[in-house]
Amino acid sequence: MKIRNLKSDDIDMVINLLINSFSSRYNRPPFVENISDPKSITIVAELDDTIIGVASLYIIQKLTRKMGLIEDVAVEYEKRGQGVGKLLIKNLIKKANLQGCDKIILHSSQDNVSFYEKIGFKVNEKQMILRNN
Template sequence: MNVRKGGVADAAALAELRGVDGHKLGAYADWVAAHADTHLPFVAELDGRVVGAAWLLVAQRVPSNESMGRWYGDVQSVAVREEYRGRGVGGALIAAILAEARTRGLLHVTVHSSRRAVDFYLRNGFVHDRELLLWEPPAS
């Protein structure tokens, strides 16, 4: 398996993994290009085929007296083709993202997980945090 940083050249595979309709591929590729500095896709390939992807959002927090450069990350849109699940693809993608986070010196990396994936993230180095709170607008 090869895990690497992706980009616009991978837009079709990234869109397919996200369930983006083919007629929206151009707009999706434009979005990938426009957000290349903040949303880093990582792709996992087996036999020349993209079988999984995960994104690292890199964002900056408001500077403090201690540091003007307070960068953090957020894992987004992890997807592995169903027939390749259970083969370590997801873990390899997360390992690549966390290696990138270390290289960039990020303060921390968060993930907003579905309930079924919580154990996966716990196995891959994430922990529950009592300080992370969530607000959602009320249903209208």
């Protein structure tokens, strides 16, 4: 298994993985600019020419600091519990540190809090949301 940056050939497999892991809300044309934008990094876990995991990091430039936002973390159902998710997150933490982020945030369901805590994240503040669609 290897962790590498997203390539355009991966997009269909990644979208399927996100739909299976989350919802059909992911069934939209992907923003392929992501692939060449250093502020928007998606990595995948590849095993035997199949994408079994995905995770994204967005670098957000604030007035005085940079922060990282981790989003869309998913591992193929049959491959869960084998360390793939942890490897993906650790890889993104390294990338965020290299880009000079002074903090990394993410949104977690209650079910996944322990997964992120094992990697070193702490529950902090409340998330609020206003959806347009």
